[in-house]
Amino acid sequence: MTLRLLTYPGNYRAYKVLIAAQYAGVKIETPDFKFGTDNKAAAFLEKNPNGKVPVLETPEGAIYESGAILRYIARLRADSGLLGSTAFAQAQVDQWIDWSGFELEVARGAWIYPILGIAPFDAAVNTKARELVNKYLGILDAHLLKNTYLVGNSVTAADIVVFTAALDLVKLVLTKAALAKYPNFYRWFETIAHQPQVEAVVGKVEVAKTEAAPAGAAAPAEEKKAGKKEAGKKEAGKKEAAKKEAKKEAKKEQPKKVEKVEAKQEEAKEEEAPKKKANPLDALPPSPMVLDAVKKLFFLNKPYNPKFFSEFWPQFDAAGYSIWTCDYKYNSDFTQLFLAGNLMGGYLQRCDACRKYAMGVLILSGASDERPPWELRGCWIFRGQDIIQEMKDVDDSELYDWTKLDSSKPEARKLVEELFTADDFKGQPVQDRRYFK
Numbered sequence: 001m002t003l004r005l006l007t008y009p010g011n012y013r014a015y016k017v018l019i020a021a022q023y024a025g026v027k028i029e030t031p032d033f034k035f036g037t038d039n040k041a042a043a044f045l046e047k048n049p050n051g052k053v054p055v056l057e058t059p060e061g062a063i064y065e066s067g068a069i070l071r072y073i074a075r076l077r078a079d080s081g082l083l084g085s086t087a088f089a090q091a092q093v094d095q096w097i098d099w100s101g102f103e104l105e106v107a108r109g110a111w112i113y114p115i116l117g118i119a120p121f122d123a124a125v126n127t128k129a130r131e132l133v134n135k136y137l138g139i140l141d142a143h144l145l146k147n148t149y150l151v152g153n154s155v156t157a158a159d160i161v162v163f164t165a166a167l168d169l170v171k172l173v174l175t176k177a178a179l180a181k182y183p184n185f186y187r188w189f190e191t192i193a194h195q196p197q198v199e200a201v202v203g204k205v206e207v208a209k210t211e212a213a214p215a216g217a218a219a220p221a222e223e224k225k226a227g228k229k230e231a232g233k234k235e236a237g238k239k240e241a242a243k244k245e246a247k248k249e250a251k252k253e254q255p256k257k258v259e260k261v262e263a264k265q266e267e268a269k270e271e272e273a274p275k276k277k278a279n280p281l282d283a284l285p286p287s288p289m290v291l292d293a294v295k296k297l298f299f300l301n302k303p304y305n306p307k308f309f310s311e312f313w314p315q316f317d318a319a320g321y322s323i324w325t326c327d328y329k330y331n332s333d334f335t336q337l338f339l340a341g342n343l344m345g346g347y348l349q350r351c352d353a354c355r356k357y358a359m360g361v362l363i364l365s366g367a368s369d370e371r372p373p374w375e376l377r378g379c380w381i382f383r384g385q386d387i388i389q390e391m392k393d394v395d396d397s398e399l400y401d402w403t404k405l406d407s408s409k410p411e412a413r414k415l416v417e418e419l420f421t422a423d424d425f426k427g428q429p430v431q432d433r434r435y436f437k
Contacts, residue, residue, distance in 0.1 A: 003028045005069075006044070007054040008035040013066035014054040015164040015201055020070045020157060022197035024077035028056075067097055070157055081335065082157045092151040096158035105165045107132035112168055114214035121214040133169065137182045144184035148191070148343075148399075153333030155195060163192045167202065172212045179207065187395060191346055196338070281357050281383045287320030291383065295359055295437045298420075304435075309417050318407050322385045323416060326400035328376035337431060340364050340374055344434050347396040351436055354390040357383040360436040361420050365428040374431060379419040 003021075005028050007014035014030075021028045038044055039051050047062035048055045055062050056069045063069050074082035084090035110129035113119040140162070143150070150158040166189060170179070179186040192198055193205040298308045334340045344362045351358070359381045366374035378400070382388050391397055405412040418425055 004057040141182040141185040289317040364432040
């Protein structure tokens, strides 16, 4: 059947419908629509007497209100799981959809509509909106501390609705510094943003570099500080230039004296300069095994060097390095292979700070590449005898059970080799493998 969504480009309420259609595999056409003209026409008002968009045209008639349209799309493919797989999960999905509409989206609009020129700027309203948005981000962050998604173990309509509500906030006013206060929310937002069904609708999402402000509004506190800092830099630059010029003149008259003064100044600068905090791993006794060399040896050929382990085990330094396996705790949550792949890729991206001290692999194994069950596990080589702090700082690490291996035992070495290179693991084909190097 033919479905047509009447809306203007960039409408976040229409985004939720179009993303749901991507997940449900439902095709929706979006014809050209001139808001301000077409929505006032008598033909349109017959479809929605409120004169608002989006409106979905179906063979049975028109549907308006984005939440109702989203649920209609999701019900066309009940097996998509977008509305929840149980009565309780369905209620939870409805809970987040209502919460978004009555709480988050109200504060969102009050903050960004003046920026978009939709509403006049009011300082008191803006202050309250900021407070509420931060309150709601805190609620989401606390919930997502122990949950990958808002409901259950896969994307639902709840994630779609809250994501689209937060989208313009992230693009316009929530800089990375602001999002740093809500790491679980930011992790979830990035996970949803990188889903292929979401990217197909909204494209690549870039976080605001600076907080946008409506015309006539006072500059945000961060920008004021930045402005003062920039002005201070310029003033300091002028003073520094003047000092240099004075030094040139002084050197002509008193070269030896100036040299002594400059030497003392440089010594003072060195004493005042903040010292970078040392990583305890760098203080370990030197190891004869260099991790960078090991990585180069492994990836000598594509996808890996088949002779790697015959050269690796004789040089492995068990005193300077340790080997660990990690087993994902929630394998039963995987319903689609690409979602498991997204989880693997996102985890490895967030491990970037570990690169100097770790090398690893994640594998996903299962009998079929179309149907679960699948099992996710990994193997890591760490500098030192413990899981490195950089890995502990990655939130995803808590989703795995970690086991330290005794590298001197043949069965442990065989397990490492299978995780890094085997086509099958425990009798099941490896459906996906990702390396961290």
